Amino acid sequence: MQSIIPPGLSAGEDVTEIAKGGVQEWTPIEQVKLYTNAFILQDNKILLGYKKRGFGKDLYNGFGGKVDPGETSVEAAVRELQEEAGITAPLRHSGVLFFTVSDVAHAFYIDVYYANEYSGTIEETEEMRPQWFSVEQNATGTQHNSNKTDSEFAPIPYEQMWADDPFWLPLLIQGRPFIGRADFGADGRMQKWWFAEIPVSSDV
Numbered sequence: 001m002q003s004i005i006p007p008g009l010s011a012g013e014d015v016t017e018i019a020k021g022g023v024q025e026w027t028p029i030e031q032v033k034l035y036t037n038a039f040i041l042q043d044n045k046i047l048l049g050y051k052k053r054g055f056g057k058d059l060y061n062g063f064g065g066k067v068d069p070g071e072t073s074v075e076a077a078v079r080e081l082q083e084e085a086g087i088t089a090p091l092r093h094s095g096v097l098f099f100t101v102s103d104v105a106h107a108f109y110i111d112v113y114y115a116n117e118y119s120g121t122i123e124e125t126e127e128m129r130p131q132w133f134s135v136e137q138n139a140t141g142t143q144h145n146s147n148k149t150d151s152e153f154a155p156i157p158y159e160q161m162w163a164d165d166p167f168w169l170p171l172l173i174q175g176r177p178f179i180g181r182a183d184f185g186a187d188g189r190m191q192k193w194w195f196a197e198i199p200v201s202s203d204v
């Protein structure tokens with residue numbers, strides 16, 4: 001399929017559009033800051049964190065934050081996972097997301113990672129409250145006790161997540177690399193968006 005990769009992202013020709021929409025023009029990019037976002041996927045469950053403060057407060061998300069000077073992106077991702085969930089994991093790159101938010105001066109360039117294993121004990125921190133969710137679409141559970149079976153975990157709470165997440169999180173769960181961009185308005189809604197799957201071998 002023909003596609004136009006939005007400003008802020010780069011990829012080869014071999015991209016498959018998943019979704020796009022919204023207004024005519026992308027928001028001009030002035031300053032870009034590098035971020036990470038990391039997810040643990042294990043036994044048909046995904047570990048999300050409820051953000052207790054700061055940007056994205058009261059939303060569920062992966063664990064991540066800004067890449068510090070002198071740090072590589074994956075080093076930052078490992079550090080943020082440790083700081084926010086108390087665990088260490090062999091993170092693997094899954095995709096890139098690019099966002100602008102109307103009341104934030106910089107754009108977000110986010111390397112997204114996952115791991116199927118971790119070491120340490122998951123713990124709540126001052127920034128995040130970690131919680132397992134079922135990746136099965138028919139999950140019905142509302143309890144999150146670790147003694148429960150997988151299907152008794154609640155489904156992914158997309159209604160309490162960033163509006164872009166339903167476009168790319170299913171790809172991450174299926175091990176399908178992706179790129180995407182969304183421009184958010186002051187009301188927290190997406191004004192323009194574009195998401196694509198990229199070949200597994202791509203060096204995203």
Ligand SMILES: CNc1ncnc2c1ncn2[C@@H]1O[C@H](COP(=O)(O)OP(=O)(O)OP(=O)(O)O)[C@@H](O)[C@H]1O
Pocket residue numbers: 035036037038054055056061062063064065066067099101108110162164165184
């Ligand atoms: C706009 N649409 C979005 N959709 C999904 N996820 C988004 C996002 N925009 C930002 N994110 C993630 O939100 C976290 C912010 O991190 P944030 O707490 O601000 O960073 P950091 O921990 O460095 O900040 P402190 O300065 O310590 O507060 C970080 O995981 C980043 O990847």
